[in-house]
Amino acid sequence: MKITLITVGRIKRGPEREMIDDYLARAKVLGRQLGVRDVLEIEVEAGGRQADEADALLAKLPDGAQVMLLDERGKDWTSIAFSQHLEKLKDQGCQDLVFMIGGADGFTDAIKNAHHQKIRLGSLTWPHKLVRVLASEQIYRALSLMAGTPYHRE
Numbered sequence: 262m263k264i265t266l267i268t269v270g271r272i273k274r275g276p277e278r279e280m281i282d283d284y285l286a287r288a289k290v291l292g293r294q295l296g297v298r299d300v301l302e303i304e305v306e307a308g309g310r311q312a313d314e315a316d317a318l319l320a321k322l323p324d325g326a327q328v329m330l331l332d333e334r335g336k337d338w339t340s341i342a343f344s345q346h347l348e349k350l351k352d353q354g355c356q357d358l359v360f361m362i363g364g365a366d367g368f369t370d371a372i373k374n375a376h377h378q379k380i381r382l383g384s385l386t387w388p389h390k391l392v393r394v395l396a397s398e399q400i401y402r403a404l405s406l407m408a409g410t411p412y413h414r415e
Contacts, residue, residue, distance in 0.1 A: 269364035326357035335379030344406035
């Protein structure tokens with residue numbers, strides 16, 4: 262399985278960029294031990310029309326990928342349940358798992374209708390940069406749980 266975070270907008274530098282890079286690098290190393298081929302982030306340009314951003318996101322989507330949209334109306338997961346879901350997808354032979362983060366105006370109806378799995382990071386509204394940090398951390402946490410490391414504490 263390959264895990265990809267596809268996002269609208271670019272974060273060039275700063276604490277958020279450092280955190281995203283750190284969590285994804287850790288996830289990549291840990292993932293290899295679990296049979297995860299790669300963990301990566303793909304950024305597409307922001308600032309255009311919502312439809313243009315949607316086209317850019319979809320252009321980066323691998324054929325046949327399982328897609329989870331980060332959306333405020335998505336399902337609330339515990340970290341453990343999220344990890345178990347990822348492990349199940351991996352064990353079922355999922356080749357590409359994509360987490361998609363839209364732009365400031367969210368996803369078009371076409372994307373929402375095509376991809377029904379939605380996940381939210383709680384009831385609060387988060388700044389776009391922090392959503393990316395949180396998503397990166399949760400991917401790393403899920404792999405940590407799968408590997409049985411002590412990173413996650415209950």
